[in-house]
Amino acid sequence: MNAKLKIGILGGGGILAAHAPGFMRLRDLCEVVVAETDASRHHEIRRLLGDEVAIVSDYNEILADADVDAVDIILPHYLHAPAAIAAANAGKHILTEKVMARNLQECDQMIEACGRSGVSLTVCHDRRYDSEWQALKDVVDSGELGDILFWKLEHNQNVVFPEGSWVRSKEKLGGGAIMSCLTHQIDSLRWYEGEVDHVTCMTRTEPGRMEGESIGAILAKMRSGALALLSINWYTQSHHAPNGLWYEFNHVTGTKGEAYFMSGKGTYVKIHDGSSKHYYDTEGKGSFVKVDVKKDLTGHQRCIEQWVKSLRGEQAEILTNGTDSRRTVEVAEAAYRAEETKAVVSLPLQPAR
Ligand SMILES: NC(=O)c1ccc[n+]([C@@H]2O[C@H](COP(=O)([O-])OP(=O)(O)OC[C@H]3O[C@@H](n4cnc5c(N)ncnc54)[C@H](O)[C@@H]3O)[C@@H](O)[C@H]2O)c1
Structure with a gap:
């Protein structure tokens, strides 16, 4: 695969500081765009991802972009399930920060939506x-x-x-x-x-x-x-x-x-x-x-590296798919x-x- 992936990062709060270096080291392989409602975060997002990074306020704009292959959800927990389900319905592969969702019911809805759309669901349990x-x-x-x-x-x-x-x-x-x-x-x-x-x-x-x-x-x-x-x-x-x-x-x-x-x-x-x-x-x-x-790498960097490999169809070590991570929420x-x-x-x- 030669074309660059286009990845939408949904949310640009505190944990972006851990995700951004993971994408920056792979910038020859993927381009990122960010959705963040709070304009006061935009300066920090540019500091972490470069001045040229595109930032929108509504993540639906990213989901509607046919060139976007996948999304990285780093939103508050109550938005993990709705954002993941909308992303799956739009045909985007998904990485979501832990915790997968607030309860088992939401986890099951996410797994079901991804299964129906044939997209992958990975949870960033960085440890x-x-x-x-x-x-x-x-x-x-x-x-x-x-x-x-x-x-x-x-x-x-x-x-x-x-x-x-x-x-x-x-x-x-x-x-x-x-x-x-x-x-x-x-x-x-x-x-x-x-x-x-x-x-x-x-x-x-x-x-x-x-x-x-x-x-x-x-x-x-x-x-x-x-x-x-x-x-x-x-x-x-x-x-x-x-x-x-x-x-x-x-x-x-x-x-x-x-x-x-x-x-x-x-x-x-x-x-x-x-x-x-x-x-x-x-x-x-x-x-x-x-x-x-x-x-050499942080847990977040290695998770993002393996996820990007999987999106590129390369051999990847995905240790935390949705079905497995659901059991963590169950405990x-x-x-x-x-x-x-x-x-x-x-x-x-x-x-x-
Ligand atoms: N792995 C770790 O060690 C670790 C550490 C901290 C946080 N996290 C996880 O990261 C996720 C985010 O946590 P955080 O600390 O970054 O929270 P945060 O509150 O700092 O950031 C969330 C961001 O999402 C934005 N947002 C809210 N609604 C939005 C919407 N509809 N569209 C676009 N942006 C929107 C907010 O403005 C905010 O900037 C959570 O799942 C949390 O558990 C993981």
Whole structure:
């Protein structure tokens, strides 16, 4: 394929800073146009994508352009499904930011619309495309940790949005911190360990900050038999403080060893009897060994690179199609049902009546 792809980016808010470098490094292969209703964002969009980038305010203008091959949806969550369905109906392939949509019903409508139009649906769960997160998967997949017993995944941030922001609205966000960002951890857990069998959940809401929960914890039993504890804390300043803690943390314990990824620190492995074929403790001190990870691209950049390859009909590693990413929303929805009913909820979920 020689012709340049034309890609519409729908939305030009905060996360464009992560997507724009992904497209800029591929500018010989694709041209982008942006739809952004807020004119005060246009200067920043030009800074990120070049002065010549075309910007419109109504995304329907992009969908009506027969030369546009595909769209990258980086809109607020309540607009993911309507924009994706309109894009599918217009015959455009779709990449959408996480979370795929606010609930399973919306995910199913998106999958159905894409199936009907014969277009692809990919979700930008960037952690699966990040080399540090991949390194932890490689450790687990090597089998050297033995049988996996326990996962602990954490997301820590200080999230304070101004009055009127869509993030403060439970309806527009699709819940609270769990649906918004613990879905990074849920999605990675599913990628690392397979599907979730049942969950229970507790949350804490601070109405002065947002309608949905700011803090949540999910306890999950995996189909593999492993246990997983996932938590999100949107009320901590820790990872910004000198001598504070971390932003994200993934720790896995197996019968023969353990490993973790900690943001800002890297990926580490300890094989208890020191017999590793790959992760050798050169000092013989029984310590954790740092995995040598080549960090060339960010998760967003690699996701966009693979998506563009797939659009060009080239061999691509798409790790997050719509059907798979739907199951991540399903776990978050199951957790909310568990919290509401103070019960353990099994998957797959039966549709709400
Ligand atoms: N992967 C990550 O780590 C990560 C981090 C932050 C955000 N995100 C995701 O990115 C998406 C967007 O989040 P954000 O932080 O950029 O939000 P944001 O509020 O900063 O940006 C959304 C933008 O969409 C624009 N917009 C709203 N309605 C529009 C319409 N009809 N047409 C065109 N533009 C419209 C808004 O003006 C705004 O500029 C969400 O899905 C969010 O979860 C992902």
